[in-house]
Amino acid sequence: MMEHFQTMHTKGPAVQPISATKMQAEKVSVHYGTKQALFDVDLDILDREVTALIGPSGCGKSTFLRCLNRMNDAIASAKVSGKITLDGGDIYSPGLDVVELRARVGMVFQKPNPFPKSIFDNVAYGPRIHGLARNKSDLQEIVVGSLRKAGLYEEVKDRLDEPGTGLSGGQQQRLCIARAIAVSPEVILMDEPCSALDPIATARVEELIDELKQNYTIVIVTHSMQQAARVSQRTAMFHLGYLVEVGPTEKMFSNPDDKRTQDYITGRFG
Numbered sequence: 001m002m003e004h005f006q007t008m009h010t011k012g013p014a015v016q017p018i019s020a021t022k023m024q025a026e027k028v029s030v031h032y033g034t035k036q037a038l039f040d041v042d043l044d045i046l047d048r049e050v051t052a053l054i055g056p057s058g059c060g061k062s063t064f065l066r067c068l069n070r071m072n073d074a075i076a077s078a079k080v081s082g083k084i085t086l087d088g089g090d091i092y093s094p095g096l097d098v099v100e101l102r103a104r105v106g107m108v109f110q111k112p113n114p115f116p117k118s119i120f121d122n123v124a125y126g127p128r129i130h131g132l133a134r135n136k137s138d139l140q141e142i143v144v145g146s147l148r149k150a151g152l153y154e155e156v157k158d159r160l161d162e163p164g165t166g167l168s169g170g171q172q173q174r175l176c177i178a179r180a181i182a183v184s185p186e187v188i189l190m191d192e193p194c195s196a197l198d199p200i201a202t203a204r205v206e207e208l209i210d211e212l213k214q215n216y217t218i219v220i221v222t223h224s225m226q227q228a229a230r231v232s233q234r235t236a237m238f239h240l241g242y243l244v245e246v247g248p249t250e251k252m253f254s255n256p257d258d259k260r261t262q263d264y265i266t267g268r269f270g
């Protein structure tokens with residue numbers, strides 16, 4: 001795992017930077033038909049940090065993640081209440097362009113899901129539909145830049161015209177990350193992005209997440225305590241649809257406030 005050390009070039013006491021809130025959830029509840037899956041969740045997502053969502057299966061992690069870019073809109077039975085803001089603006093306000101929202105808050109799924117298109121076209125897809133490139137060389141620059149940021153360019157630069165589906169699982173997931181990055185999102189949501197990957201590909205994606213947090217706010221759902229501890233700065237623990245507690249990852253894994261977190265991280269349930 002790559003370490004980032006900050007060097008202070010100025011004299012005087014070190015000032016602890018205060019992270020700004022990028023997204024804020026207030027009293028967020030979700031029902032699927034008559035079944036309530038989330039109960040009054042209040043959670044701040046801090047800018048340019050990795051927030052890990054942990055908790056036993058079915059506790060509502062993915063449901064909450066999907067609220068952050070309105071992916072639950074696609075589920076007919078899902079009803080979201082409460083308030084979620086991005087830079088202070090309500091993402092559920094009527095008239096909000098959901099396509100624009102999803103460009104600002106991108107998503108990477110559990111199973112790598114490249115389009116049945118070339119590597120180049122996978123990454124160019126978003127910039128094309130959002131009209132982000134003025135000409136071919138602009139588009140080329142965006143695609144190459146995104147593949148570089150996703151740590152994939154060197155591996156694929158000689159075969160950009162070949163299908164994305166021909167890559168290995170780990171490469172496909174980095175391609176999906178490049179595709180998400182290509183539209184310059186501010187927030188990237190990741191739903192168990194490594195669960196289909198082998199340990200080496202997982203380590204590569206974890207390193208990438210660590211690098212990406214310099215420029216993007218990341219929210220990751222993970223079943224792996226080790227992964228949450230390795231990649232995140234803050235951890236939010238969910239249980240039976242409730243947010244149990246949230247805090248700095250180090251504290252959550254060494255000295256959590258809530259017994260349910262303690263039980264979960266020590267493998268007593270989940």
Ligand SMILES: Nc1ncnc2c1ncn2[C@@H]1O[C@H](COP(=O)(O)OP(=O)(O)OP(=O)(O)O)[C@@H](O)[C@H]1O
Pocket residue numbers: 032037055056057058059060061062063064075077
């Ligand atoms: N599309 C859906 N329709 C109906 N119920 C759903 C739907 N998606 C999730 N649920 C229910 O909502 C609850 C929370 O599910 P969710 O997938 O958010 O949990 P999770 O913590 O992400 O679980 P896992 O770790 O197993 O992925 C569960 O009881 C689940 O069965």
